[in-house]
Amino acid sequence: MNRRDFLKNMLIAGGLAAGCSSSYQCREAAAGHPSLHFDADGLQRLRRRAKGKHRRYAEALYKWVDRYHTWMPPAIPEPAAAGAEVPLEHTSAFVTNAALAFVLSQRDDYLQLTRKWASVMCENPGEKCPGYGSGIYAAGLARVYDWLYHYLDDAERKRIRTYLVNVVGQMSRGSVVGSDTELWWANVPMHHDNWVAIAGYGEAALSILGEVEDAYLWADSARNFLANSLSWFGDDGAWHEGAADWVYAMAPLLWFYGAWQSVVGENLHDVPWLRNTATYRFYNWLPDDSYIYLNDSFRSGRYNTSGSASCHVLRRLASLFRDGYSQWLADRDELLDTKSGSEGVYEAPYGKELKKYQHAPAHCAAWNVLWYDPTVKPVSPAELPRARHFKNQGIVIMRTGWEKDAAVVSLACAPIAGQCAAERIRAGQKIFYNNYGHAHFDYSSFTLFAGGQYFIVPPGYGRRSSKFQNVLTINGTGFSLDPSINIRIAAFQTQPRFCYAVADATDAFPPKLQVQKYHRHILLLNSGWMILFDDLQLTDTGGEKGSSNSVVWTVHSDPTTHRLSVSSNKAIWKTLLGGGSALVMHLLQPQDFTLEHSPLELSAGAGRLEVLRLCPSGGNHGRINILSAWTWQDKPQRPTLLRHQDFLAVLWEADSDAPAVGFALSDDVPSDFSHSDLAGRELLLFGHDLARPDI
Secondary structure, three states: OOHHHHHHHHHHOOOOOOOOOOHHHHHHHHOOOOOOOOOHHHHHHHHHHHOOOOHHHHHHHHHHHHHOOOOOOOOOOOOOOOOOHHHHHHHHHHHHHHHHHHHHHOOHHHHHHHHHHHHHHOOOOOOOOOOOOHHHHHHHHHHHHHHOHHHOOHHHHHHHHHHHHHHHHHHHHHOOOOOOOOOHHHHOOOOHHHHHHHHHHHHHHHHOEOOEOOHHHHHHHHHHHHHHHHOOOOOOOOOOOOHHHHHHHHHHHHHHHHHHHHHHOOOOOOOHHHHHHHHHHHHHEOOOOOEOOOOOOOOOOOEOOOEOOOHHHHHHHHHHHOOHHHHHHHHHHHHHHOOOOOOOEEOOOOOOOOOEEOOHHHHOHHHHHHHOOOOOOOOOHHHOOOEEEEOOOOEEEEEOOOOOOOOEEEEEOOOOOOHHHHHHHHOOOOOOHHHHOOOOOOOOEEEEEEOOEEEEOOOOOOOOOHHHOOOEEEOOEOOOOOOOOOOEEEEEEEEOOEEEEEEEOHHHOOHHHOEEEEEEEEEEEOOOEEEEEEEEEEOOOOOHHHOOOOEEEEEEEOOOOEEEEEEOOEEEEEEOOOOOOOEEEEEEEOOOEEEEEEEEOOOOOOOOEEEEEEEEOOOOOOEEEEEEEEEOOOOOOOEEEEEOOOEEEEEEOOOOOOOEEEEEOOOOOOOOOOOHHHOOOOEEEEOOOOOOOOO
């Protein structure tokens, strides 16, 4: 009986503890090596491809191993040390590359190098799990055990197997909530560290299946834990920690799912969230090959160690789902991932500064060989819809196009862990805080990238509070931290001339503020304008204990890239590098206001932000409307405000062909559109009917 049949029989039997009934059965199971990601026949195909269609990736792999062959595994810090996962994941990447380089090339120097690394790796104390990165560490060692099984002697196999049993066993037991040995990640199925730990030990368990009595239980527990994790995310494919953190979670998930399929023969990939997740990555892409960096993400679109490269993840998704768009984006990401001495990828923020990571190619070298499918041809996104609503995570991403000078706007509005999690929490399920520890309280926040420049930016890693977001606050009070609150994207439309979305963040404010309604409308026009309309309604009696309300509307920019100046009702952002378009914001409503800007003081070494604050004058009771028009055109027309009893509108007097853009002040369609400034002019009216379905 081979190992694949062994596990399938155990699955059919209903999950009984697996073991070898005889030494003969164990030998038969072991004879199935290799089986992680490829079997013996698959290896022969890989060797042929390494000399053909995969030659460039095979040669890149050999070149990388040759360049760093003098390395040795780094010392592993104590479990509590910040960054303990970094050397663990470095080591796994190196030994994976060396092992695959050997089985492809049969070069003896690669074999001896891999054996030496595996020996040193087993000296790391296996009886005391160093941290969540031990999952990926164990997976790397398991690949050596599986791929080089017939080239290792009995003592080497026994030593590696013993080490894997120690680490995988305790990680599996510690991942059970409520167990005596519960590890910190057990109760955070939505956290990327959980996926790193569990997917890693699951793959390692598959390498010793049929040889170790509990290996089936360990592998199956990993499958079940990850299935539970996915059940919290709905179907939209979005990741609540941001597009960079997405890579860090996806890589180990795909490693485990790929190993499971090659060993067991069961395809775990065909679930809606996973089918849609490349689209999430795709829409976060910016025309300069960086990424929108919402939540604890980074503009590079990469995160930490195993997430420092991303092209191989997209290659795998392209192959699994025959997705030419993923293949196109993989080509773009690969330019950075394989850049010699790449310094564009940020490590997780340990210490006072964000350190740059030097060896991103290490983390995609082997996987590009294994996962690239040349039969999936790249498809340009030119014909894709210009906007997408990711409903569970409440993210709308709108763009004027996919070309280099396109504008891209993001709008976020959902409970901090997503709509699916909020519904389950309202139904009585509990969720531990760390599940959404990398998400931000950015309800109704927006960002703006245009003309190759990121003008209005997210706050960056760790700045979770609403005071760092591009939002509206009342009386200095931040948004609610409750993951069950009822907020949402209330409307979303795409039309040939524009994209439009509305965030309903009414319940984001604490009840004591007596907010009756807060809707933020964003309209992105293909003509090079963005219109932002905030509609806030407070009780007529005031805020807390009848006091006057202080409303502050804020947006943030990066003072290391742009200089902000304010004049009258305009704010202008100009690049510090010279050239390029400026961003101009025209404030049209309210009429009485204070507009100011200043650096935002942050902790030392944590980067900088420039904040623009708008404070409407007066007592701020009842209804407050803030209407602004933004443009990045070189010579834009000046917008003006049109006041109508039923709506507020923006029009461009010098451009009679441009439609006026209006926002209704009630839920009823106006019966009278008469106004001298509208004579002969088209009016686009928004906000009077939020109940219409997505288009």
